[in-house]
Amino acid sequence: MSGKRRIPQPLNPSRLEELALAYVACFATTQAKLAGYLQRKVKERGWEGEGAPPVAALVERYAGLGYVDDAAWARMKAGSLLRRGYGARRVGEALGQAGVADGLRAEARPAAAEQRRAALVLARRRRLGPFSAQPLDRALRDKQVATMLRAGHPLDIARRIVESDDADALEEWVESEFGD
16 A cells, blocks of 8 residues: 555535434434534535535434434433533533533433432542541542532532531432432
8 A cells, every 4th residue: 555645535415414324323412513523524525515515404304313312312411421420510511512402401400319319429439528538627628529519519419428427328318309
């Protein structure tokens, strides 16, 4: 094989369709992410078709066919982030960055019990509060609360977990129907 690099051909409607289909076949995605991908490919490779590239129409058609489902993607992403210990604020930010509409972000917003459960997952994973291996002084407590805040948890939940001495009591609090 020679040292020359193959120059990709400019896109036309059928090549754009092939790229879009390959992308949605490989990745769960949002309409905004698919549109961004296709626009980037058009910018990289150029366009030889008539008129402007039909990116918006293609994305809309794929959404209509169910190949791209923003609501399902938002639920999947929110669940994944919550299981990893991230809070509601970080979940909302991630969905916003992916181009999920405000209404769908509100629907994917975790309930209070899910938020407490995610905070406890983070505390266990990062060894915060009662899961810490070392005694907590004021500076370390403040640092741990800041860690929970950066992960997207509200201040009241972060303080409750970090300042607790009893992991079993936290478990009961997380599983209770109404948080104190």
